[in-house]
Amino acid sequence: MKKLNLMKACLILMGIxxxxxxxxxxxxxAWRIGAIFPVTGPxxxxxIKNYDGVKIATEMINAAxxxxxKKVLLVSADAPDPQAAASEANRLITxxxxxxxxxxxxxxLSMAATVVAxxxxxxxxxxxxxxxxxxxxxxxxxxxxxxxxxxxxxxMVDYSADTLAPKLGKKAKDLRLxxxxxxxxxxxxxxxxxxxxxxxxxxxxxxxxxxxxKSTDLSGLILKLKREQPDILLAAxxxxxxxxxHRQAKELKFKPLVLGTTAGQGNPDFMKALGADTEGVLxxxxxxxxxINRLGAVQNKEAAEFVERYKASHNxxxxxxxxxxxxxxxxxxxxxxxxxxxxxxxxxxxxxALSLDIPRGQGVLNWGIKFAGPDAKNAGxxxxxxxxxxxxxxxxxxxxxPEEVATSELIFK
Amino acid sequence: MDLTTFVQLLxxxxxxxxxxxxxxxxxxxxxxxxxIVNFAHxxxxxxxxxxxxxxxxxxxxxxxxxxxxxxxxxxxxxxxxYRWFIKGTIGAxxxxxxxxxxxxxIVIENLVLLFWSADFRTISVAYLQSPFILGPxxxxxxxxxxxxxxxxxxxxxxxxxxxxFYIFTRVSYIGKVIRATAQDRTTALLMGINIDKIxxxxxxxxxxxxxxxxxxxxxxxxxxxxxxxEFVLVMFVVVVLGGMGSIVGAVIAGIFIGIVEVxxxxxxxxxxxxxxxxIVFIAVLVFRPSGLFGEKGEEELEHIEAIS
Numbered sequence: 001m002k003k004l005n006l007m008k009a010c011l012i013l014m015g016i017x018x019x020x021x022x023x024x025x026x027x028x029x030a031w032r033i034g035a036i037f038p039v040t041g042p043x044x045x046x047x048i049k050n051y052d053g054v055k056i057a058t059e060m061i062n063a064a065x066x067x068x069x070k071k072v073l074l075v076s077a078d079a080p081d082p083q084a085a086a087s088e089a090n091r092l093i094t095x096x097x098x099x100x101x102x103x104x105x106x107x108x109l110s111m112a113a114t115v116v117a118x119x120x121x122x123x124x125x126x127x128x129x130x131x132x133x134x135x136x137x138x139x140x141x142x143x144x145x146x147x148x149x150x151x152x153x154x155x156m157v158d159y160s161a162d163t164l165a166p167k168l169g170k171k172a173k174d175l176r177l178x179x180x181x182x183x184x185x186x187x188x189x190x191x192x193x194x195x196x197x198x199x200x201x202x203x204x205x206x207x208x209x210x211x212x213x214k215s216t217d218l219s220g221l222i223l224k225l226k227r228e229q230p231d232i233l234l235a236a237x238x239x240x241x242x243x244x245x246h247r248q249a250k251e252l253k254f255k256p257l258v259l260g261t262t263a264g265q266g267n268p269d270f271m272k273a274l275g276a277d278t279e280g281v282l283x284x285x286x287x288x289x290x291x292i293n294r295l296g297a298v299q300n301k302e303a304a305e306f307v308e309r310y311k312a313s314h315n316x317x318x319x320x321x322x323x324x325x326x327x328x329x330x331x332x333x334x335x336x337x338x339x340x341x342x343x344x345x346x347x348x349x350x351x352x353a354l355s356l357d358i359p360r361g362q363g364v365l366n367w368g369i370k371f372a373g374p375d376a377k378n379a380g381x382x383x384x385x386x387x388x389x390x391x392x393x394x395x396x397x398x399x400x401x402p403e404e405v406a407t408s409e410l411i412f413k
Numbered sequence: 414m415d416l417t418t419f420v421q422l423l424x425x426x427x428x429x430x431x432x433x434x435x436x437x438x439x440x441x442x443x444x445x446x447x448x449i450v451n452f453a454h455x456x457x458x459x460x461x462x463x464x465x466x467x468x469x470x471x472x473x474x475x476x477x478x479x480x481x482x483x484x485x486x487x488x489x490x491x492x493x494x495y496r497w498f499i500k501g502t503i504g505a506x507x508x509x510x511x512x513x514x515x516x517x518x519i520v521i522e523n524l525v526l527l528f529w530s531a532d533f534r535t536i537s538v539a540y541l542q543s544p545f546i547l548g549p550x551x552x553x554x555x556x557x558x559x560x561x562x563x564x565x566x567x568x569x570x571x572x573x574x575x576x577x578f579y580i581f582t583r584v585s586y587i588g589k590v591i592r593a594t595a596q597d598r599t600t601a602l603l604m605g606i607n608i609d610k611i612x613x614x615x616x617x618x619x620x621x622x623x624x625x626x627x628x629x630x631x632x633x634x635x636x637x638x639x640x641x642x643e644f645v646l647v648m649f650v651v652v653v654l655g656g657m658g659s660i661v662g663a664v665i666a667g668i669f670i671g672i673v674e675v676x677x678x679x680x681x682x683x684x685x686x687x688x689x690x691x692i693v694f695i696a697v698l699v700f701r702p703s704g705l706f707g708e709k710g711e712e713e714l715e716h717i718e719a720i721s
Contacts, residue, residue, distance in 0.1 A: 040523060042639045045531035209682065214643040216432070216634070217671075219425035220679030220686075223418055239533050240635050247633075251544045251559055252421075273535035273635060 030073035034092040036103035041080025053326025082112035089116035107131030123346040127329025145329040152387040153193025156284040178230035182213035190236035226254040237264035278392040286321035287388035288397040430671025431568030437651040439622035445658020446615040453518035455641025461627025462636040487624030491617030526638040567629040662706030
C-alpha cells in the first residue's frame with residue numbers, strides 16, 4: 001500500500017515537471033526574464049504584491065505589442081529564504097538559461113541571489129531591496145531601480161529638520177530626535193542612514209534603540225524612549241512590531257510625532273489594526289499614491305493604466321506601495337533598457353542601462369533613470385529614484401512629499 | 414529607575430509571563446507524558462488565533478466567547494493529528510518524531526499561507542481599548558500604573574486554568590492515569606492502562622490548551638501564518654527551564670522569563686533580551702539539568718516499544 005502511494009506521488013511529480021517544462025519551451029521566441037520573489041514564507045506578503053506589480057507591467061507591455069515585436073515572458077522562482085534565493089538564481093541561470101533576472105523585494109534575499117547572478121555574469125534588476133550593502137559591492141551586472149535605504153533615511157531626516165521642526169515651533173538644532181529600529185538588516189541599515197544624516201546636519205539624536213521584530217512585548221523599550229521625551233520618533237520597523245509598538249505606546253501614554261517607513265507604519269494592515277489611532281502618523285519610503293495628474297503625459301497614462309489594471313485584478317483595491325516599485329523596476333527594464341539593448345546578452349543590457357540618462361519625471365512615476373557606474377560607491381544605484389513621505393489622513397495614506405507628486409498636504413495638529 | 418517605572422515594568426513582565434506560561438502548558442504536558450517534542454506547537458497557537466479571528470471578523474463573536482468553539486475544535490484537531498501523524502511514530506527514534514512534527518509545522522504554515530495569505534490580521538475589541546489605570550498612590554510615591562485589560566484577562570484565565578489543570582492531574586482518575594503514564598509507561602501498561610488512549614487524550618488536551626492561549630491573545634497580537642514561530646522558541650525555553658512535564662514549573666518559568674525579558678529590555682536594551690534569558694536558561698540547566706521543577710531523569714529520552 002505504501003509503495004503504491006509513493007509511486008503515485010512520483011507520477012504526479014513527473015507530470016508537474018513535464019507540464020511546466022512544456023510551458024517554458026512553448027514560448028521560445030519571447031524575451032525570457034527570470035523573476036525571483038518570496039511568494040511563500042514569511043516575506044511573501046510584500047513579495048507577492050511586488051511580483052503582482054511586475055506581472056502587471058508585463059501584461060501592459062505585452063498588450064502594447066511587447067518589446068521590439070517580441071513578447072515578454074516571466075520565468076518565476078520562489079525564494080522564501082536567502083538559501084532558496086541563491087539556489088533558485090542558480091536554477092534559472094543553469095537550467096532555464098536565463099540571462100536577465102528581476103527581483104527580489106527583500107534585501108537579505110537580494111544579497112544572496114545577486115551574488116550568484118554576478119558570478120555568472122547575468123543581468124540583475126533589484127526593484128525593492130533597499131539595503132546599502134547591495135550596491136556597496138561594486139557589482140557590474142546589478143542595477144537597483146528603486147531608491148536606497150540611505151536615500152530614504154536622508155529624506156526622512158531632512159523632512160524632520162526642514163518641515164516638521166518649524167511646525168513644532170523649534171529650530172532644527174533644538175529638535176529632540178529619537179530612533180527606534182528592528183535589529184534585522186532593514187532596521188539596522190536604515191538606522192545607520194538616519195544617524196549619519198542627523199550627524200551631518202548637526203541634529204540632536206537623544207536615543208537610538210533596537211529590538212527584535214519578533215518581540216512579544218515592547219513596554220520596556222517604550223518606557224525608556226518616553227523618558228527621553230523626543231519631539232520626533234524616527235522608526236524603522238516592520239508591520240507586526242509597528243502595530244505592537246503603537247498599541248503599547250498609546251497605552252503607556254507615549255505620544256511623539258512618529259515618522260516611520262512604508263515597511264511598517266505605511267502598510268495597509270497598520271490602518272486595519274489601529275484605525276483612528278493612525279491619524280497623522282508619517283511613513284517615509286515608497287510613495288503610497290502618485291498624483292497622476294502632476295506627472296508627464298506619458299507617465300500619467302502609464303501610471304493610470306497600472307492602477308486600473310491592478311484594481312481590476314484585486315477587487316478594486318488601490319495598489320499597495322510595494323506594487324508600485326515592483327512595477328517601476330519592470331517598466332524601466334521593458335521600456336528603457338531592453339529596447340536599447342535589443343538583445344538578452346547581459347553585456348548589451350548592461351551597456352544600455354549605463355547609457356541611460358533620463359531626467360526626473362520622464363522615467364517611471366516621478367523618477368528619472370541614471371545608474372551609478374561600477375566604480376562608484378553605490379554601483380548600479382538609480383540615483384534619480386526618489387523616496388517619499390506619506391501620512392495617514394482620515395484612514396487614507398496620502399503622499400505629502402516630494403511636493404511635485406504629492407496627493408495631499410501635511411496635516412499637523 | 415524610579416519606583417513607578419519599576420512597578421510598571423514588573424506588571425508588564427508578569428502579564429507577559431502569564432501569556433508565555435499559558436502557551437507552554439500544553440507543550441509541557443505532551444513533552445512529559447509522551448516524550449515527544451512537538452515542534453508544531455506554535456502552529457496550533459496560530460490556528461487557534463485564526464479561528465478566533467475569523468469568528469470575530471465574520472460574526473463579531475467576542476474573542477473570549479469564541480473559546481466555546483475554539484476549545485472543542487482544537488481538541489478534535491489534536492485527536493486527528495495524533496491518529497494520523499503521531500501515533501505511528503510512538504516507539505520510533507526521537508529523530509523521526511522531530512521530523513514529523515517539524516514537517517507538520519512547515520505544512521501547516523504553508524497551508525495557512527495558501528488559504529489565508531500572509532496578511533497581518535488584527536482585531537480591535539472596543540471594551541479592551543482603554544487601559545485600567547491604578548493609582549496614583551502618593552503614600553507609596555507611586556504615579557498612576559497602566560494595565561492592559563486584554564493581557565490581564567489572558568493572565569487571569571491562564572493562571573486559573575493552570576491551577577484547575579494541576580488539580581485535575583492530582584485528583585481525578587484520568588489525571589492520575591496521565592501522570593502514571595508519564596512516570597513509567599511500562600508499569601502503567603502492566604497495570605492495564607490503555608497507553609494509546611492516554612497518549613491521544615494528552616496530545617488533544619495539550620493542543621486544546623495552546624488553543625485557549627491563542628484565543629486569549631488574539632486581542633493583543635497580530636495573527637499571520639508565521640506567528641507561531643515568534644512564540645515557539647520562548648515556549649521551549651519555558652518548558653525546559655520549568656522542568657519538562659511540570660505544570661507548576663511552566664507557570665513559574667513563564668513568569669520568570671517574562672520579567673527578565675521586560676527588565677533587560679529596559680535596563681540593557683531590547684536587542685539583548687534574548688541573550689539575557691538564554692544566559693539565565695543555560696545557567697539553570699548547568700546546575701539543574703532537569704529544570705527548576707523537573708523530576709530527575711525527565712530530560713532523558715527513553716526508547717519505548719511501539720503501541721500495537
